[in-house]
Amino acid sequence: MEHPFEFPLQLPERGSRQRMAALHGQLRAAILDGRLKPGLRLPATRELAEALEVSRNTVVAAYDLLLGEGYIEARRGAGNFVADLAMRRNDRRARIDASAADKRIASYWRSFMGLPKPMHTGTYAHDFRLGIPDSRSFPYDIWRRLSARALRNLSRSASLYDPAPGRLPLRQAIALHISFARAVSCEAEDVIVTSGAQQAFDLLARVLVTPGRTVVAVEDPGYPPLREVFRAAGAQVIGVPVDNEGLVVEQLPRDANVIYVTPSHQFPLGVVMSPRRRVELLAFARTRGALVIEDDYDSEFRYGGRPLDALQTLDRDDTVCYVGTFSKCLFPTLRLGYAVAPPWLRTAFVNAKHLADWHGDVLTQDTLAAFIAEGHLVRHVRHMRKVYAQRREVLLDALQRHGKGRLQVCPSDAGLHLAALLDEAVDTPALIERAAMEGINLESLNAYVKDGVAVNGVAFGLGMVDVARIDEGIAKLVRLVA
Numbered sequence: 001m002e003h004p005f006e007f008p009l010q011l012p013e014r015g016s017r018q019r020m021a022a023l024h025g026q027l028r029a030a031i032l033d034g035r036l037k038p039g040l041r042l043p044a045t046r047e048l049a050e051a052l053e054v055s056r057n058t059v060v061a062a063y064d065l066l067l068g069e070g071y072i073e074a075r076r077g078a079g080n081f082v083a084d085l086a087m088r089r090n091d092r093r094a095r096i097d098a099s100a101a102d103k104r105i106a107s108y109w110r111s112f113m114g115l116p117k118p119m120h121t122g123t124y125a126h127d128f129r130l131g132i133p134d135s136r137s138f139p140y141d142i143w144r145r146l147s148a149r150a151l152r153n154l155s156r157s158a159s160l161y162d163p164a165p166g167r168l169p170l171r172q173a174i175a176l177h178i179s180f181a182r183a184v185s186c187e188a189e190d191v192i193v194t195s196g197a198q199q200a201f202d203l204l205a206r207v208l209v210t211p212g213r214t215v216v217a218v219e220d221p222g223y224p225p226l227r228e229v230f231r232a233a234g235a236q237v238i239g240v241p242v243d244n245e246g247l248v249v250e251q252l253p254r255d256a257n258v259i260y261v262t263p264s265h266q267f268p269l270g271v272v273m274s275p276r277r278r279v280e281l282l283a284f285a286r287t288r289g290a291l292v293i294e295d296d297y298d299s300e301f302r303y304g305g306r307p308l309d310a311l312q313t314l315d316r317d318d319t320v321c322y323v324g325t326f327s328k329c330l331f332p333t334l335r336l337g338y339a340v341a342p343p344w345l346r347t348a349f350v351n352a353k354h355l356a357d358w359h360g361d362v363l364t365q366d367t368l369a370a371f372i373a374e375g376h377l378v379r380h381v382r383h384m385r386k387v388y389a390q391r392r393e394v395l396l397d398a399l400q401r402h403g404k405g406r407l408q409v410c411p412s413d414a415g416l417h418l419a420a421l422l423d424e425a426v427d428t429p430a431l432i433e434r435a436a437m438e439g440i441n442l443e444s445l446n447a448y449v450k451d452g453v454a455v456n457g458v459a460f461g462l463g464m465v466d467v468a469r470i471d472e473g474i475a476k477l478v479r480l481v482a
Contacts, residue, residue, distance in 0.1 A: 004043040004051050007035055011052060019054055024062040031071045031082055038084040042072060056429065125439035126473025127464040130268065130417050134463045135331040137384065142376055143367065150366035164354035166193025166338075167365040173372035174324075174338050181378075182296065183313045184322055186340045192349055195360055197297060197325040197337040201226050203352045204293060204321065205233035207345065208258055212236075217256040219247055221448035221455055223267045223295065226260050239450035242266055244411070246273030249280040259285065259292045263311055264299035268448050268459050269419050270412030278311055285319040291345070292320045298328040298415045300381050303389050307414070318342035326368065328416055329381050336360070336368060388416060391462045391470060398474035406481045410457075419445055421457040426481060428456055434480050440473050 009026050012018045030036045042048075045063060049056040063080055066072045073083045165171065171188040178184040194200040208214060211234025218227045220239025227237045238256070241248045247261050261281065263273035273281075285292050294311045312322040325337035341349045353359075371377055395418060399407050407420040422428060428444050435442050441464075445457040465473070 004048055005030075005036075009052060011054065014053075020058045020061045023052070023054070023058065024065050027062060027066060028069070028071055031066075031085070036082045038082050040082045041078070042080045042082065044079060124436075124441040126469050126476070127441045128443075128460040128473070129441055129464050130443050130459050130461040131328070131332075132461060132463045133328050133331060133416060134384070134387065137380075137387065138331060139376060139380060143371065146370045146374075146376075147363065147367040150363055150370065153366065154363060162359040162362055164192075164350050164359055165189075166191070166360060167362060167369060169373070170365045170369035171338075173369045177372050177377065178322075178324065178340070182299065182307075182310045184310050184340060185313055186322075190340050190346070192339045192341060192346070192353060193360055193365060194337045194339060194353070195357065196327060196335045197295065197323050198225055198229070199353075199356070200323045200337055200339040201229050201293070203349055203356060204258075204339075205230045205235065206352045206356075207348045208291065209233040209235045214257045215253055215255050216258040216260065217252050218260045218450065219262065219266060220450045220452040221268055221445060222260070222450065223262065224448060224450075226293075226295070227450060230258070237450070239452050241452055242269060242271065244271055246271055246277050247281065249277055249284055252284060254288070256288065256290050259290055260295065261292060261311070262295045262297065264296055264307065265412065265415035267295075267297065268417070268443075268445055269410050269455075270415060270417065271410065272308060272412075272414065275308065278308070278314060282311065282315060282317070282319060286317045290319065291342075294320050294322045296322060296324050300329045301385050301388050301416060302414045303385075303392060304413045312340060315342075318344060321345060329377070329384070334364065334368070336364060388462045391465065391467050392418065394467055394470045395460055395462070395474070398471045402471075402475045402478040403481075406478055408457075416463050417459050417461045419457055419459045421445075421455070422481065424456050426456060428458065431477075431480055432458070435477055438476050438480065440477055442477070 007030065009023065011022050027036070036042075042063070043051070045056050045059040049059045052059075063072065067074060067080070071083055071085070072080050074080050168188060170193055171191040174191050174193070175186050175188045179186065192200075194203065209216075209230060214230075214235040216227070216230045216235045216237045217240050218230075218237060219242050221242065222239070227239075231237045235258070238253050240251050240253075246263060246266055247259075252259065259281065261273065263278060265272065281292060284290065292311060292315075296310060299307060299310075310322060312320040319342070321342060322340040323337065324339075326334050327337070339349065396409065399409050399418075399420060403420070407422065410419040410421065412418055422431075428446060432442050432444055442458045442460070445455040445459055449455055
């Protein structure tokens, strides 16, 4: 294919993780020095990817960075165009030579590829996005009442800085809740409140990682935000395969210092870690002196059988740090999570929290504490479990009737999503593109693979899709697969 630009683009060898960074840097330099003129329409992402023999995701990521930095602008239905930088000529940073600027940026952030997200945004008739709960049924009237009461109580007390681990009433409520719901063995003093699970991961990375030396083993495919935060801290992050029993413990690197798992509902495949693997993992951690990070992100929602106990419940050697969140059972914008850290880790974790943001939002913590203590959380989870169970049943039925022989459902009895595998011959990125045009929002399982074998399949979230739209959406999707 003819090269789309008048000047050459020098990209690293195939397989290098620096290809996106190189493409972004050279396009930015060409815009700054005038080789790409204001108003010029850039090649479509697919066209440029074919010309440069790179993945389309590489080009999309480079364009997204340029959009975010203001070097290009997107025009609906027309494409991407070079922005007019005349308004920015007084901004000294806009005129810095790109190669010189790159030298000032840490290598991780220069090459950061971003986190998987749906290829499209907007409104969809059949919205199967992952990780988003249905907040339409949330009891906002109760939350408003509890929030107003918490605010009145705060108005009667001195406005002081709070302890880094979080408000004591909330820590007590969380300890009681997870002791009952997940049999997690803990007291209020074991609980540290965080701004979502992601802050817990970030604090763990700050405490546990010695740059260039710490080895972190993660599920592959697995949860990208966790591995990216540890990689940013300087750890060597190694992917470990997952099978129908969960993480393959025998393939863990012998020198692993930290092991991240989602044993109750593996993300994104959905399998549950078997009892045998749980015992093997805890034995590995005990023998090697490793810490296991247990991410129990959506285990409140189970649809059959008794849930297996949390790893933390089985741990007798203080090798597990249990991390939870309220983003799935309540709503993501709440931004509240927690960690139950083993005693040897707790002081360092709390100190890191203190340095990061001192303490969280007091009003929200007090409101959530009352919401849990008065039984509203349990009632809401019980109600939503029925809602998601109905959607899951309809989805499984539709996949069986329409997708038999084309979509192989990964077994799962919990969580807010289901995964399904496709035949290797199916071009999944192209399928997702076509599905979006038909009003179907999907995510590719391969977006969550780190080092392992590609996983050709898609994931179906239960949180955003209306039950009446599921069957029609699956029928459309199967026609596209065919």
